[in-house]
Amino acid sequence: MTRGVVLGASSGIGAELAQRLLGRGDEVTLVSRRAVTPPPGSAGVSAPADIRDFGRLEQIFADACRRGPLDYVVNCVGVGFYAPLGADNSAIWNDILTVNVTGLLNLLSVVDRTCPELARLVHVSSMAAHRVSRTPGNLAYSVAKAGAKTIVEEYRRSLRADGRSTRVSMVSPGFVESTDFGRNYFSRTGGTAPQPDIYGGHRSLTAADVADVVAYVLGSPPHIEFLDLVFCSPEQPG
8 A cells, every 4th residue: 555644634735635645545644733534435544733843743753654664745734924024924924934944844854753765755835935926925935935945955965965765856836726825815914904816817726736746746657756846827927
C-alpha cells in the first residue's frame, strides 16, 4: 500500500488532494487544525494539529512511520490575510509568518528526524514566492512565501549533500478560487477596509486544478525531481 501524509487536509487544495489519494487506495494521514473525518472504507487517519506545534507534529509522524515507511509528504498549509503597511497589523503579520515559515521549518525538521528514507516531499507554495503578490495588502504573505522557497531549496541541497535521495518539489500556483485564502482574506479587517475582488474578475485556477498537478508530481517516475512548477490561468495578469 502506498502511504503518505497530507497537511492542510480539511479544505481547499489539501482536501481535494486527500480525496484523490484516498480514492485510489492510499493510506493517508490527514493533518489539519480542524479534524478531518476520513471517508467510510478508506485508509484515512485523522490527525488534528497546528503546524506550529512541533511536538504534536513529531508525534503524528512517529505514529505514521510506525505503521510503515512513508512514500510522500505534501504540505498544503498556508494562510494569508489583508494586512497592509501603515497600521498596526503586527498580530496578523505574525500569524502569516509563523504558519508559512515557522510551520514549514517545523515540518522539515520533524520529517528529517522521523522519516529519513522518505521518497518524495511536495510543498504547495504560490507565485508570490517568485514575485511580489499583486493582491492588495499582501506583502507579508509574499515575504513568507519567498522565505519558504529559500527553506525548501536549502533543504533539498542539504539532502543531496548528505547523500539522501528524497525528491523535494514546490508547486507554485497563481490565483486559486474557492479556498480559505479567498474566503478569509478580509476577515480580520473589522469591516473597515475596502474589499475588492482579489481575483480581478478573471478566471482563476481551482483547488482541483492544483491537486491534479500535485498528484502528477507524486505519480512521476522516481528518477524525476520537479524543482518548482509555477503555473496559473492564462487569464491571470502577470
